[in-house]
Amino acid sequence: MLKLGVPSKGRLMEKTFEWFGARGIEMRRAGSEREYSGAVDGVEGVELVLLSAGEIPRELAAGRIHLGVTGSDLVREKLADWPEQVAELAAMGFGHADLIIAVPTAWIDVETLDDLDAAAAAFRAQHGFRLRIATKYHRLVREYLRDNGVADYQLVDSQGATEGTVKNLTAEAIADITSTGETLRANHLKILQAAPVHRSQAMLFAARAASWDGAPLIALEEVLAKLGLPLPQGFEPEA
Numbered sequence: 434m435l436k437l438g439v440p441s442k443g444r445l446m447e448k449t450f451e452w453f454g455a456r457g458i459e460m461r462r463a464g465s466e467r468e469y470s471g472a473v474d475g476v477e478g479v480e481l482v483l484l485s486a487g488e489i490p491r492e493l494a495a496g497r498i499h500l501g502v503t504g505s506d507l508v509r510e511k512l513a514d515w516p517e518q519v520a521e522l523a524a525m526g527f528g529h530a531d532l533i534i535a536v537p538t539a540w541i542d543v544e545t546l547d548d549l550d551a552a553a554a555a556f557r558a559q560h561g562f563r564l565r566i567a568t569k570y571h572r573l574v575r576e577y578l579r580d581n582g583v584a585d586y587q588l589v590d591s592q593g594a595t596e597g598t599v600k601n602l603t604a605e606a607i608a609d610i611t612s613t614g615e616t617l618r619a620n621h622l623k624i625l626q627a628a629p630v631h632r633s634q635a636m637l638f639a640a641r642a643a644s645w646d647g648a649p650l651i652a653l654e655e656v657l658a659k660l661g662l663p664l665p666q667g668f669e670p671e672a
């Protein structure tokens with residue numbers, strides 16, 4: 434069987450079911466709402482595996498699922514060399530969100546990354562420790578700040594409710610996903626005037642490490658035909 438990993442809850446799950454459904458591939462949960470497996474109608478030989486969106490990158494990298502739907506942000510954050518691990522088959526057009534850096538609205542002289550760098554240096558001189566940026570996107574934020582010449586900061590880990598860390602005095606700034614901006618506004622934070630760290634959306638990925646020989650590859654070809662997509666490079670059957 435070809436194993437297809439999809440998010441197990443929320444909007445991402447619903448939109449994924451709709452997206453495949455609109456293309457002739459119907460997904461349904463097996464048994465109860467709480468059972469994390471499912472069936473697929475419209476193509477042969479595909480098994481549904483419901484997983485946390487955050488775990489799908491790792492499951493793809495390990496080859497435990499053949500295909501997976503998750504945010505492009507999560508794949509880039511969790512897999513250092515992601516293009517070696519997965520192929521991007523399709524951008525799905527939902528789950529849009531920007532990974533951004535935000536500072537307190539009250540910091541009127543901090544608008545750009547250069548301002549942040551200056552504020553970070555001043556912060557360290559004044560407080561004797563580095564300005565703290567709370568995030569769960571350590572890899573992406575570190576690369577972005579390095580590329581943009583911001584040096585005097587430290588990342589502090591925040592796995593949720595990240596916008597609250599500034600009020601709670603565990604960080605001075607944050608890096609998190611935003612779509613409407615409401616959570617930032619409610620927490621008196623403003624986005625720095627700079628390109629986002631990453632523009633994310635839900636994508637369909639294929640695992641390079643999965644075992645594709647035989648039935649899974651035949652199922653993949655059938656899925657791709659329904660989706661109107663070509664076979665990605667590196668997935669051709671062995672001659």
Ligand SMILES: Nc1ncnc2c1ncn2[C@@H]1O[C@H](COP(=O)(O)OP(=O)(O)OP(=O)(O)O)[C@@H](O)[C@H]1O
Nearest residue numbers: 485486487488504505506507528529530610612633
């Ligand atoms: N407000 C938002 N609007 C749009 N997309 C969002 C928003 N928040 C998160 N996302 C996207 O949804 C995806 C899943 O995020 P989330 O952090 O909720 O997953 P998760 O924590 O792994 O889920 P789980 O709680 O099952 O572990 C990410 O790709 C993220 O970019």
Ligand SMILES: O=P(O)(O)OC[C@H]1O[C@H](OP(=O)(O)OP(=O)(O)O)[C@H](O)[C@@H]1O
Nearest residue numbers: 593594609610611612613614615616617
């Ligand atoms: O710009 P907005 O529309 O306000 O959305 C942004 C919020 O959505 C996400 O949180 P989520 O609900 O996934 O919870 P978590 O980050 O606390 O896990 C994100 O982490 C922000 O907190």
